[in-house]
Amino acid sequence: MASTEPATVTNKQIIFSGYVSGFPKESDLKFTTTTIDLRIPERSTSILVKNLYLSCDPYMRICMGKPEPLSSSLVPPFNTGEPITGLGVSKVIDSGHPDFKKGDLLWGVVGWEEYSVITLFPYSHFKIHHTDVPLSYYTGLLGMPGMTAYAGFYEICSPKRGETVFVSAASGAVGQLVGQFAKLMGCYVVGSAGSKEKVNLLKTTFGFDDAFNYKEENDLNTALKRYFPDGIDIYFENVGGKMLDAVLINMKLNGRIAVCGMISQYNLVEPDGVHNLATILYKRIKVQGFAVFDFYDKYSQFLDFVLPHVRQGKITYIEDITEGLESGPSALLGLFHGKNVGKKLILVARE
């Protein structure tokens, strides 16, 4: 409940300069300092949180684009002059909501700032009950990206033991988990990534059967044929464009493509043309776009599944942590140049 004493503090923020065409620049995200009253007004059902970790996710590029109905049907655009929003792990400072009290930990959408006022709606925020695992994992493994990998792989791809799985952007927040889920399932899994370091990570740390650096391949079709001489049953799509085109002609009969993201396309003014769509017909392929929030009713089921594996060390998770909100813009922008190694996030405050 609201305290009686005012407590106004400074609140650092990352402000959106306005919509972006092409690759975003640091000037599109401006650091500023304002103040905030650390109390929730009487009768408000909002909560006020201190942000501990902020997540850098590829979908945020979509929110930077010119507002238009197509992309907005997945995620709302950022508001010019306001802090950008993203997923974060936060601690409740004050609460007007019966389900949350001071000191509670939660994850969900917050502003890129030190303190945020949150209006709750169903599945907008999740209380954190398990703190024997790193708290930062709730931006990745145990948060939205983890749930994305879980829903996308198990619900959309309907995997079967022995099937062949290809994952692009495989060392990213979602990809590294899809590969590990595929191995748990008894699938053969190959990932692509954009550096030797990432490729090594896939093969050694995450247990992919094989991996390749797409930047070193002249012909992605040839590369895929090398790793999948008999074709691909399941493609977990994170990149789009030329990779999708090459994957299509390597799909097996009744293959499934889960469209989780198309990061290679977000910064293009004119998206790449994909030519091999007739394969969808020839091979009777299912291509299915999905959004993680349609599956949030399965979040506790997901935790029941994944937490034991994490505690037993059967699932590992690599994070790439930048410290300080001020470093947020360059951390986020680095994502679109593949600079991150593993799940990219920002440590804003230790508690």
Place this chain on the structure above:
Amino acid sequence: MASTEPATVTNKQIIFSGYVSGFPKESDLKFTTTTIDLRIPERSTSILVKNLYLSCDPYMRICMGKPEPLSSSLVPPFNTGEPITGLGVSKVIDSGHPDFKKGDLLWGVVGWEEYSVITLFPYSHFKIHHTDVPLSYYTGLLGMPGMTAYAGFYEICSPKRGETVFVSAASGAVGQLVGQFAKLMGCYVVGSAGSKEKVNLLKTTFGFDDAFNYKEENDLNTALKRYFPDGIDIYFENVGGKMLDAVLINMKLNGRIAVCGMISQYNLVEPDGVHNLATILYKRIKVQGFAVFDFYDKYSQFLDFVLPHVRQGKITYIEDITEGLESGPSALLGLFHGKNVGKKLILVARE
């Protein structure tokens, strides 16, 4: 069973000259005359049929392409120097198979010739039991195209009353039925076709809510927005390429695209690039390729559904019949230039 007297007759045939690049020409399909013994050898389980109707279907262009694993996984290529194959309605002349006897009518794959020897396998041929409807309907409404429309619309698109449906190549063998099924379901349905005559047919004979001539539209996106201001729930895809690209950005959330064919692409050496695939992600769209033969176990269920509607005049079917096997090549080639109005077929013999 085999008769004791030899009975050798002439057998006109349409022979495949060899694989085709670009639009097929009449010289790719050569008329010839040979002879055939009208008896099945002792102990053979084959059957010998007289072909009454031969069906011209868009998929046959795929069989004319350079043999390669991709397209061959849908349909086998034609063999050079042999009669092309297609679906037909035939009458049994002699049979070594216990399920068929002389005089039986059936539909299934035969050679483009007057008489064919058929080796039966499961679902390769269907005995015709209902002859109170035109026999030619078993090349269309009551045969493969009808079953394609039924499986594609009901099984792949999961339609719901009140949804919006768009059908391309809508006056063709499959499209005209999809539109009528959609109306039976209580959907709003619009079709595209390539001439004023076909557009009129859609609106007057088949009961589409609206229709347009895609050749008269400068911008397919604008055309689709005119007919679907709130977007498309279901797209029944028969053409591919530019139409698919325009449809994608007009799809509604959780829309479904059944990929039945891509006739605009079959004759291209380099297929069109499709740019708007990110919509699959933004709108969580399912794009599903399918092949009718995966649904042939539902054929009798389909007949139970469709025959009463046909007998009561609630479903109509327009055929475009050419007489004489000699005219077969030009009839088939006309399909790839949109010359047919309705289901294209060839009358080879009246009985």
